[in-house]
Amino acid sequence: MRRPGRTLMTALFGGLALGVVMALLPAGAHAAATVPAVPDDFRWGVATSGYQSEGSAPASNWSRYDDGMEPYLNSVDFLNRYREDIANAASLGVDTFRFGVEWARVEPEPGVIDPAALAFYDDVVAEIRSHGMTPMITLSHWVHPAWFADQGAWANPGAVDRFLAYAELIVPRYAGDGTTWITFNEPVIYLQHELLDSDNPLPALALAPQVINAHNRTYDLIHRTDPDALVSSNAAYIPGVQPALDVLFLHQMKLDFIGLDYYYGVALDNYTASAALTGKFWEVKPAPEGFYNALKSYHARFPGKPIWIIENGMATDNGKPRADGYTRSQHLQDHLYWMQRAMAEGVPVIGYNYWSITDNYEWGSYRPRFGLWTVDVVTDPTLTRRPTDGVATYTDVIARGGVPADYVPVAPPGLCNIDNLLGSCAQPLLSGLLGGGTASTDVLGLQTLAGGASGGGLLGGLFKKSR
Template identity: 55%
Template sequence: MTMFLWGVAGAGYQSEGSAPDSNWSRFATGYRDSADFLHRYPQDIELAADLGVRVFRLCVEWARVQQVPGEWDFEFYDDVVAKVRAAGMRPMITLDHWVYPAWTGGWRNPRMTELWLANADRVVKRYAGNGTIWITFNEPTVYMAHEIRLGRFSPMMPSRMVRAHKAAYRLIHETDPDALVSSNVAYIPVVNRLADFGFLDWITGSLDFVGIDYYYDVTPDNLTAVRGATGQLYRIDPEPKGIYRALKHYARRFPKLPLYVVENGMPTDDGQPRPDGYTRTDHLRDHVYWMRQAQSEGVPVLGYNYWSLTDNFEWGTYRPRFGLYTVDVERDPALARQPTDAVDAYRDIVTGGLPDGYRPKK
């Protein structure tokens, strides 16, 4: 029996700081140095390893490794990946988490797929093997929505990304035949089937598992997900059973593929407790409960990543705090990693499961 993969997740631009020239560095304001993973990664990798998790998701940021055309520098990521492996964890490497070098011109450039694959070729051949799991594009439909927001969208973007994914899938399996490859989908209530048509439905023959990011759902009694449209993620009422519905949905749609919860977590408003008293521990345990329920009914779930290890830059703001470890980027120059209540709860889940007889709080 394959051992279940517990993990944590983060992303380059959101956590590293000192951002090089990219589509996002030209757009975002108030970025600062984020959680400074760029210099504090040894500590963060140790914090993850202390949880007992077996997967550490990161992004090898294209804009950082190829800051000028034709030149690559992997020194930083070489050490990150080496330390992740030395700590007994498998890297889950994202090739594109919505950020690309500004010099490329983005997906409006007819050569973008070629440029993207040239970088992917170097990354894959450098870090393949030893159990590395691959994500080509993070949440493709949300990526496209952000490109619209940044004024950089091209009608050719979906088809160019599909070609890039399929080529990367072949490349990865030529380099490392046993690797697992996916592109994680954002579960978007009500319109998820329509959103999947923009990318997921076109790459189904080039997936080894379906990666799912689950944060919220819509029910007749809970319509608060609409607040996500205004960026007020911390005002959405959690819907833990929704992860069960999401897993069952994708298991029906892709009966031959296993699933992996690539992202799941709860934002708080600037690190403050929720007014209803629902804690990060409650959220974590409730979602794991419903994930386990789906598994007990035959849904093949390979693993679960908590988003995120530390608080990050959430695409324009530091206000939503997702981290197991909170980092007050705007008020704490030391960027101290302060454990939330969910640190001990997640360690307990990883090492021994949910408390005996646990029933969801929400």
């Protein structure tokens, strides 16, 4: 038997050597695995949110936070142009349209319900269904009424009951016929904003039990109303720390599926995700292979739970071409390739939503553009929807059932993804050298050492504990 220390050193040096060679290979050699089409019942969708797109925003926590930021104006005026946006979505061939019901619009004062707001959302749901799509409804997308904020928001002991009263109004109104529900959008980021942007002195983690309780009670409400409904709360994937965050949130929540938002990865040669902290999302170098690692990680940590990609997309700077030349079309196809590859390896992904159907107010700025249709809110009073190259591409991949089997990603994998260090150093190279598929041989013990895509092996554990 070889000494463990010697095995470890062999693996380390082998991994470094493989990493160097991988960096020198042309892009096509990094990911030669063929991928099958998605199943016929796979759900394709687009996403948007209330405050970011509706315009005519009622008083809320965010109407206060955006003081001092770029003026909100009237956003992309989904409030009056929803028919156009829903028709555009239907033209892609999607079957799911995600939107948010704005609590602040429905209940502008405590106990006061605005019938015009309900009529608007009635029309939105009817329009979605008239185009052969089903709604995915978000009940809370970081925004709550100003009066709720004045009462202390989630620091108030009565907050859960107040949210449930709102949910009891909305859920029976739109439940059934396949409606899918997201209770809280990205609760970790939501509470982080509440901590940083409000006067609430309580740490975000102290507020977490309230939001988790509200989610679980809303989950029960939805299932009493529609036993067949699918309900979740989507997680914004944060490289390196997501498993710990999920212990605090998702593991405490009742979920019918894992809702995943994936935008960024971190690797030894890609630290650009830090640009997102300053709002310069267009400076983030995409990491499509990190999407694969995230999916594998969730499958390992939540076995038996299907996964739905609730958000995935890419920012440009005011609609200009990216400095790296990477297009929305390429970004979309590269991510779908890695999704299909994970699915081929047994990860039960059941749906994918593109973020977003149009550009919108990106929480303080119109400069980051994520839309399939771009809209110049600041300079174009007509708010014309102009298709990006992503429109034709998304239409094509939906019709095909994904990217072609022989698709080769434009963006090569980063050098050692933080969520799967040595495994991601070796696997893309080995896949190319072995002529397709994932490496079935644990060369040099790298997969065992790294713990596979879940990062649960020896080095994965040591790395995470040392952070």
